[in-house]
Amino acid sequence: MQEFLGVLQNIIRPEVLIFAALGTLLGVYVGAIPGLSGTMAVSLLVSLTYAWSEVPAISLIMGVFVGVVYGGSRSAILLNIPGAPAAVATGFDGYPLAQKGKAAQAMGLACIQSFIGTLLGIFALAFLTPQIAQISSVFRSVDFLLLGLLALLLVGSVSRGSLLKGLLGASIGLFLGCVGKPSQFSVNRFTLSLRYLDGGISFIVAMIGLFGAGEALYQLSVDYPAVKQEAPKRIVPPIKTILKHLPLTVSSALIGIFVGALPGAGGDMAALLGYDAAKRTVRKNETPFGEGAVEGLIAPETANNAAIGGALIPMLTLGIPGDAITAVLLGALSMHGVSHYSLMTARPNLFSLILAALVIASLFLLLFGLTGIRVFVKLLKIPKGILMPIILMLCIVGAYAINTNLYDVLLMVGFGFLGFTLKRFQYPVAPVVLGLILHELLESNAVRVIRLWGNPEMFSFLTPILFAALIALPIISRICGRKDRA
Amino acid sequence: MKRLLALLLTVFLLTGCANTAVNGIIQWGEGGGTDKLMRPLCSYTEAHLDGSISLRNMPGGTGTVATQYVFDKPADGNTLLLGAENPAMYDALGLSDLTYADFDCVLLIGSETVGVTVAADSPYADFASLIDAAKANPGKIRLATTAKGGLPWTVARFIESVTGATFNEIPYDSDATAANAVLNGECEVTVMKLQAGLDAAKDGKLRYLCMLTDTPVEALPDVMPITAYDSAFNAFLPWGPFYGVFVKKGTDPSVREKLTEAFRKGFEDPAYQKLLADLCVDPLGLSGDDADAWIDAWRKSSLSALNAE
Amino acid sequence: MKRFLQNFTSDRIFAIILLLASCGAFSAALLLQLREGGIGAGTFPLVVASCFLLFALLNVVFSFRKRIDAPRGSLSSVLWIGALLLGLCAGLLLHVPLWVLSPVFLFLASFVVLKQKWLPSLLSASVTTGLIYLIFAVLFRVPLP
Structure with a gap:
C-alpha cells in the first residue's frame, strides 16, 4: 500500500511528468526513423543525461525506452524496416497490412496493443518482481542452452517460405556471431587480421544493414505500384476488436513478461516468441499469418512492450541486462548511483519513481503514438526515388552514431548488400539476425554445460520442463500443421 | 527558401562552433566498476580543464579493444585511456602486445580489495576447508570465473601457486553473472570485489571466506585475511584491481602535467573521495614515476603467480 | 552448352x-x-x-x-546506388566532411540515378542533411565526420 502511494506521489511530480513525456515523444519519433536504431537513441540520450540529477534522468530514460519499442514498429509497418530490435517481428504482418492500404489502422492497433502490453509489464514489475526474480535466477546454464535451442526452433516460424533457406540464414548468423574475441577464450576468431573485428560483429550494425539498407535497396529494385492508403475515419481500433483478441493479448503479454524477465533475453526475443506462439495457437484467423493477419501484429507488439516491465526485473534485481537497451539502461542507472542489489529494499523511492515514470510514459505513448499517424502515412506518398536514398543516408548516419566508428558504416553497407541479395532471391533475412542474437547465448552456455557435466547441481527443476518443451514443440506443431491441412 | 537557407546556415555554424574535447575511452562497459569511477571523476575534472571530456565506453577483449584504440591515436594528450588493471598483464597472458609500459600514467586513482566468496549455505565453513577439499578433488570444485585475465582467474592462479589447489573453472560473461552462479548453486565459489559483494554479504546471502589482504578489512572485520591461512601469500600483496587515467607514451610532458593537475584536483574533490569510500576503493592518487613503480610492483606479483603455474 | x-x-x-x-x-x-x-x-x-x-x-x-525468378524491376539503378554508397564510404574514409557528402549523395541518387525531378531532389538533399545535423550534432551531440 505504501508503495502504491509512493508511485502516485511520483506520478504527480511535474519533473517526472515532463521528462517521462519528453522521453516518450523522443523515443516514438527517433525509433520510427529507419536507420536510427532505438538502442542508439537510448545510448546517446543516456550519455547526455549523465550530468543531470536522478529524477529527470531516470524519467527521461524510462520514457525513451517505452517510446522506442513502439516507435520502431512504425517504420516496420510502413517500410518493412524495424526501427528497434524489438520490432523485428512487427513487420511480418504489419507491412503486409500496410501494403493492403491499412497502414493507419495497423499503426493504431500497434499503439493500443503496445499500451496494454506496457501496462501489463508494469503490473508484473510492481507486484510480481520478487517471485519472477526468484524463478529467473533459478535458471542454470543448461536451462539457458535449452532456451536458446528453443529459440532456434523459431527459425521455422520466421522463415516464411523455405525452411532450408531459413536454416541456412540462421547458420550464417551464428557463424558471423563467432567472429571476434569470444568472452570465454582469449583467441581472435576469423577476424582476417582486422583489428576492427576484434570486438565482433555488432548486431545493431547488422540489423541496420540487413533490414534498413537492404530493404531500401530491395524496394528500389522492384516495381510494385504504389499502394493507395486508406484514410479511415478512426485509427483507434474498435473496442470490439480489442476484446475479441483479449486472450491473445494476455498470453502474448505473459510471454513478453517472462521472456523479458530472463537475464539475457529481451524485447526482440519476446516479440519473436510471441509471434511464434500466436502462429502455433491461433486457429481461426481471417488472414493467414505473414499476409496481414491482425493476430500477427497484436502478438509481437504486446509481447515486446510487456517485455519492458519484464526486462527491468533482472536488471534491477540481479544487475543482468536482458537486451541491448537494458544493457545501456543498467549503465545509466548505475551512473546515477542505483545499485541493483539494494534497489527494492534500500531505495524504495527509486523503485516507485521508475514505476511512476513507466506509467506516465505509457499514457503518453497513447497520446504520441496515436497522433501523427496520419502524417506518417502521408510519408508513404513520397516517391521511392526520394525516400529510399534518404533512408540509406539515415542508415549511414545511424550506423556511425553508435560508436562514432567509420568501420561500422562499412560493415553496415556490406550487410546492406547482403540483405538486398537475400531478399532478391527470397531468402528470409530474419534468421540471420536471429543467429546473431542467439550466438552468445548458445555458445557460452554450451561451454559451461560441457565443463559442468557430471555435477547434479547443473540442473534445476526447470531443466526437465524445458527439455520436454524442446522435444515436444516440433512434434506438436507437426500435428497441428497436419490437422490444418486435413 | 531563404528561411531554409538561414536555418541550414545556423545549423552548420552551431556545429562548427562545438569546442574540441578531450576523448576519454573507458575500457569496460557502461555501469561497470571502471565506468562508475571514471565518469564522476571526469565530471569533477572538467571544471579544471578548459574544454570538456567526451566519454565513450569501448568494452571488448578484456579491455584490449580500448587499449589498442588509444594507442593507435596520436600521442597528443587528446585521447585518454581510462582503464582498469588488465593492461598491466596483457603480454603475459597473450592478450595483446601492449601493456601499461606503452602508456604514461596521468593519475592512478585507487585499488580495490577482493575476496573469495561462497554461497551462504555452502559446506565450506572457512578458507582452509575449501582448500583442503580442492586438494582432495583436484579440478573438481566449481569456480565461477570471468575468462582468462579476469579477477577470479588471476586469484585462482595465486591460490594454485601457493597451495597447489586446482578448480574446475567455469567462465561467465561478467562479474554479475558469475556471482549469480554462486548464489543459485551452479558454482561453489568465486572471487568478488568488496564493492560487489558487500551488500549480499551483509544480508547473509553469501560469505566471504577470506580477503586478499594482510589485515582484516574495516567493512567486514570478521573475515580473515588470506595471509592468516598462509603467509606465502604476502609475496603477492598488495594486490587488487586498480584504475587509472593514461595517455600514450611520448605525449608532451607539459600536456601530461596539465592533465595530471586537472585530474588530481578532480580526484581530491571531497565528493569524489566520498564516492571512492562508498565503493570500497582505496584511494592512491599517484602519478608519474610513483604510479609507474606501483604498477610495476603489481605486475611482478601477478607475473610471479603466473610463472609458478 | x-x-x-x-x-x-x-x-x-x-x-x-x-x-x-x-x-x-x-x-x-x-x-x-x-x-x-x-x-x-x-x-x-x-x-x-x-x-x-x-x-x-x-x-x-x-x-x-526449382528456379526462383527475380522480381520485376530494374537492377541497374540499384547497382548505381550501390556504387554511390561505396563512393560515399570512400569519401568518409578520406575524411570528406559529411555536410558535403550527404547532399551530394542524396542529390545524385535521387536526380541522376533514380530520375526524380531536380527540385524535390535538391530539397530532400538539403533538408535531410540539415535534419541530420539538427538531430545528431545538436540534439545528441555526436561529432559527425
Whole structure:
C-alpha cells in the first residue's frame, strides 16, 4: 500500500511528468526513423543525461525506452524496416497490412496493443518482481542452452517460405556471431587480421544493414505500384476488436513478461516468441499469418512492450541486462548511483519513481503514438526515388552514431548488400539476425554445460520442463500443421 | 527558401562552433566498476580543464579493444585511456602486445580489495576447508570465473601457486553473472570485489571466506585475511584491481602535467573521495614515476603467480 | 552448352556463392579447432560451420531443381546506388566532411540515378542533411565526420 502511494506521489511530480513525456515523444519519433536504431537513441540520450540529477534522468530514460519499442514498429509497418530490435517481428504482418492500404489502422492497433502490453509489464514489475526474480535466477546454464535451442526452433516460424533457406540464414548468423574475441577464450576468431573485428560483429550494425539498407535497396529494385492508403475515419481500433483478441493479448503479454524477465533475453526475443506462439495457437484467423493477419501484429507488439516491465526485473534485481537497451539502461542507472542489489529494499523511492515514470510514459505513448499517424502515412506518398536514398543516408548516419566508428558504416553497407541479395532471391533475412542474437547465448552456455557435466547441481527443476518443451514443440506443431491441412 | 537557407546556415555554424574535447575511452562497459569511477571523476575534472571530456565506453577483449584504440591515436594528450588493471598483464597472458609500459600514467586513482566468496549455505565453513577439499578433488570444485585475465582467474592462479589447489573453472560473461552462479548453486565459489559483494554479504546471502589482504578489512572485520591461512601469500600483496587515467607514451610532458593537475584536483574533490569510500576503493592518487613503480610492483606479483603455474 | 550456361541463373549463382562461402567458413573453423584443440574456441564455430556447409549444399541442389525468378524491376539503378554508397564510404574514409557528402549523395541518387525531378531532389538533399545535423550534432551531440 505504501508503495502504491509512493508511485502516485511520483506520478504527480511535474519533473517526472515532463521528462517521462519528453522521453516518450523522443523515443516514438527517433525509433520510427529507419536507420536510427532505438538502442542508439537510448545510448546517446543516456550519455547526455549523465550530468543531470536522478529524477529527470531516470524519467527521461524510462520514457525513451517505452517510446522506442513502439516507435520502431512504425517504420516496420510502413517500410518493412524495424526501427528497434524489438520490432523485428512487427513487420511480418504489419507491412503486409500496410501494403493492403491499412497502414493507419495497423499503426493504431500497434499503439493500443503496445499500451496494454506496457501496462501489463508494469503490473508484473510492481507486484510480481520478487517471485519472477526468484524463478529467473533459478535458471542454470543448461536451462539457458535449452532456451536458446528453443529459440532456434523459431527459425521455422520466421522463415516464411523455405525452411532450408531459413536454416541456412540462421547458420550464417551464428557463424558471423563467432567472429571476434569470444568472452570465454582469449583467441581472435576469423577476424582476417582486422583489428576492427576484434570486438565482433555488432548486431545493431547488422540489423541496420540487413533490414534498413537492404530493404531500401530491395524496394528500389522492384516495381510494385504504389499502394493507395486508406484514410479511415478512426485509427483507434474498435473496442470490439480489442476484446475479441483479449486472450491473445494476455498470453502474448505473459510471454513478453517472462521472456523479458530472463537475464539475457529481451524485447526482440519476446516479440519473436510471441509471434511464434500466436502462429502455433491461433486457429481461426481471417488472414493467414505473414499476409496481414491482425493476430500477427497484436502478438509481437504486446509481447515486446510487456517485455519492458519484464526486462527491468533482472536488471534491477540481479544487475543482468536482458537486451541491448537494458544493457545501456543498467549503465545509466548505475551512473546515477542505483545499485541493483539494494534497489527494492534500500531505495524504495527509486523503485516507485521508475514505476511512476513507466506509467506516465505509457499514457503518453497513447497520446504520441496515436497522433501523427496520419502524417506518417502521408510519408508513404513520397516517391521511392526520394525516400529510399534518404533512408540509406539515415542508415549511414545511424550506423556511425553508435560508436562514432567509420568501420561500422562499412560493415553496415556490406550487410546492406547482403540483405538486398537475400531478399532478391527470397531468402528470409530474419534468421540471420536471429543467429546473431542467439550466438552468445548458445555458445557460452554450451561451454559451461560441457565443463559442468557430471555435477547434479547443473540442473534445476526447470531443466526437465524445458527439455520436454524442446522435444515436444516440433512434434506438436507437426500435428497441428497436419490437422490444418486435413 | 531563404528561411531554409538561414536555418541550414545556423545549423552548420552551431556545429562548427562545438569546442574540441578531450576523448576519454573507458575500457569496460557502461555501469561497470571502471565506468562508475571514471565518469564522476571526469565530471569533477572538467571544471579544471578548459574544454570538456567526451566519454565513450569501448568494452571488448578484456579491455584490449580500448587499449589498442588509444594507442593507435596520436600521442597528443587528446585521447585518454581510462582503464582498469588488465593492461598491466596483457603480454603475459597473450592478450595483446601492449601493456601499461606503452602508456604514461596521468593519475592512478585507487585499488580495490577482493575476496573469495561462497554461497551462504555452502559446506565450506572457512578458507582452509575449501582448500583442503580442492586438494582432495583436484579440478573438481566449481569456480565461477570471468575468462582468462579476469579477477577470479588471476586469484585462482595465486591460490594454485601457493597451495597447489586446482578448480574446475567455469567462465561467465561478467562479474554479475558469475556471482549469480554462486548464489543459485551452479558454482561453489568465486572471487568478488568488496564493492560487489558487500551488500549480499551483509544480508547473509553469501560469505566471504577470506580477503586478499594482510589485515582484516574495516567493512567486514570478521573475515580473515588470506595471509592468516598462509603467509606465502604476502609475496603477492598488495594486490587488487586498480584504475587509472593514461595517455600514450611520448605525449608532451607539459600536456601530461596539465592533465595530471586537472585530474588530481578532480580526484581530491571531497565528493569524489566520498564516492571512492562508498565503493570500497582505496584511494592512491599517484602519478608519474610513483604510479609507474606501483604498477610495476603489481605486475611482478601477478607475473610471479603466473610463472609458478 | 548454351542450355547449361542458361541454367546458371542468378539465384543459382548466389546459391553457389553461399556454398563457396560455407566451404571457406568450414575450413577456417576446422583450422581453428585443430589449432586450439579440445573443447575450446574452435568447437562451436566448427559445429555451426558444418551446419552452414550442409545447408548450403542442400540449397544448391534444391536451387537447381526449382528456379526462383527475380522480381520485376530494374537492377541497374540499384547497382548505381550501390556504387554511390561505396563512393560515399570512400569519401568518409578520406575524411570528406559529411555536410558535403550527404547532399551530394542524396542529390545524385535521387536526380541522376533514380530520375526524380531536380527540385524535390535538391530539397530532400538539403533538408535531410540539415535534419541530420539538427538531430545528431545538436540534439545528441555526436561529432559527425
